[in-house]
Amino acid sequence: MKLETNSPEEQQSQSGNVKNESNEYMKYVALACLIIQTVAVIFFMRVSRIKKSEDDRLYFNSCAVVMSELLKLICSLLIILYCNNFSISEFTKTLKFEVFNSIKSNILVGVPGLLYVVQNNLLFIALSNLSGAVYHVTYQLKILATAILSVLIMNKQLSKVRWLSLLLLTTGAVLVQTGKSGESGSGTGANDNFLGVCSVLLACFTSGLAGVFLEKLLKDSKTSIWGRNVQLALYGTVFGLIGCFTGKEGLEIAQYGFFHGFNSLVWLVIFLQAVGGIIVAAVLKYADNILKCFGNSLSIIMSCILSWYLGDYSITGHFFVGSVLVIWSIFIYGLEKVLPFSGQLYKLRLILKRNSRNRIIAKYKNLREPSFETSFDLNDATPGAKSLHFGNGNSQNSNHMNSNNKYKNINNFIHLQYQNRDDHGEIDDVIPKGLQMAIISSGV
Structure with missing residues (x-):
């Protein structure tokens, strides 16, 4: 009996198909993890920021950010060690060729690291000068900014259907957030409101630019996502420490201590933030930054549902309409090439x-x-x-x-x-x- 063997061309094609199917699977696994992580970190972070009394002094945000970057660094190093079968020699070789391979590569990674630090500072300024409703509604413009920057920087071609889905997504997220944060602002004055709006708009731009820049680095480089996370965590730690001791909280940190207010709930928030950085990198590696925005928007709806279940939120017409628009936009974006858009x-x-x-x-x-x-x-x-x-x-x-x-x-x-x-x-x-x-x- 003659056994049939595949030609090298067919074997290579089959290998490519298996790899594509694996990437397709990982894309949605990473996106699902991102949604779950985002909902959890928002919920537990909100609980951790609730004061038990007026005199209660909470932990410092900047210190928590630094610790989350350190934990992300440790997790990424452990994953690299695991991928090298716990071989110290292979581990150090991987760090040499992926993390410290070139000065140019490390400098480029510092760009999104710096942009994320600037973004976080801008958001603090915005939240200090705007009501929650205005901040949430305006910050959803980061989705549209991400799409535009993806077209300009990544040369992506978005069809009219996908542009429509982005418009629906932005509209739906705005409606949901309006229903969630319907309280009026504190009336801090016209100049403060103008500063807050400018800050959140700049934050939208820096968020989209950092995400697209990181996506381009991950897809145009042979460096693994874990090696790239090591680089980002190093930059995040350095910039975070600079912000701790030179920012507004610097004197208070020196007085009360770096770990003031830390408890088990705070450490859980730090862990979720560290895992979130790794998940975002995986989403950018296997999917794209626009799809990440869809996942974040869906997590907004899930957070609202969780708040409603706990009795902290009442479903309104804004929430219902916004939810329908967001879910519809997700289906349009993901199923563009399936009926009813094709024959x-x-x-x-x-x-x-x-x-x-x-x-x-x-x-x-x-x-x-x-x-x-x-x-x-x-x-x-x-x-x-x-x-x-x-x-x-x-x-x-x-x-x-x-x-x-x-x-x-x-x-x-x-x-x-x-x-x-x-x-x-x-x-x-x-x-x-x-x-x-x-x-x-x-x-x-």
Whole structure:
């Protein structure tokens, strides 16, 4: 019995398909973890900031940020050690080539690190001068800012449908947050309000710029996300310490101590923040920054639901309409290429693109030349595929063709069809009609 073995080209293609499926799976796992982590950290952070009495002095925010960066650094180092099978020599080698590989790379990582520090300071200024409603509503503009910066910096092409989904997402998040934070402001004055609005707008810009810049670093570099997290945590710790002792809380930290007010709940918040930094990096690695914004917006709704369950929030018309818009926008963004935005031919193109090329090759591997030629007409093929020779129609000459050469020719034909495919064209321009019907009937 003759065993059939896959050619190197087919093995490489199968390996690529497995890798793509793994990345697709990790994208949604990371996004789900991000949503859960965001809801948990908001809830426990809110509880940790509640004073038991008027004289109670809470922990310092800047100190908690520094400790979360340190914990993120430790977690990233442990993950790198685990990936190297706890080999100290391999661990140090990985740090050398991924973390301290070049001065340029480390300087570039410092850019998003600095932007995140600036963003956090701007948000403190905004919250000091704006009511909760105005702050939450205005800060949702970071989603739109992220999309625009992704187009300008990452050269992403967003369709009209996805632009519509971004508009719906922003509108829905604004409605939800308006319903949640409907209290009026404290009336600190026009100048203070202007400063607060300017601060939150700049925070939206720095948030989007830092996220897109980090996404580009993660996708354009061979450095792992854990190595990149080590770099970011180092910068975050340094900038955080500078902020602790040079900012507004510097004198109070010197008086009361760095760990003043720390308890088990505060350490839980620190842990959730550290894990959040790792999850965000994973989302940016396997998905993109816009999808991260969708996850954050969905976590806003979940936080509102949790608050309602605990009796701290009443569902309003704003919340209901905003929830529908956000969920609808998520489906539009994720299912843009599925009905009702496409037809049956586009569904066939998706099937061909994702997983059918190897099945087509395997199905026609054992076909003889006459049968293969009757399946489709090369005149319908793309110019690149026409240059291939599948036989001259003479059955005698065709029977002398080696089966491996036949398989290679079929493989090359389909490969060239994919290379010459126009994503905006019809399926008839991609695969000949005869082969289309054979694919449909085979159930691939």
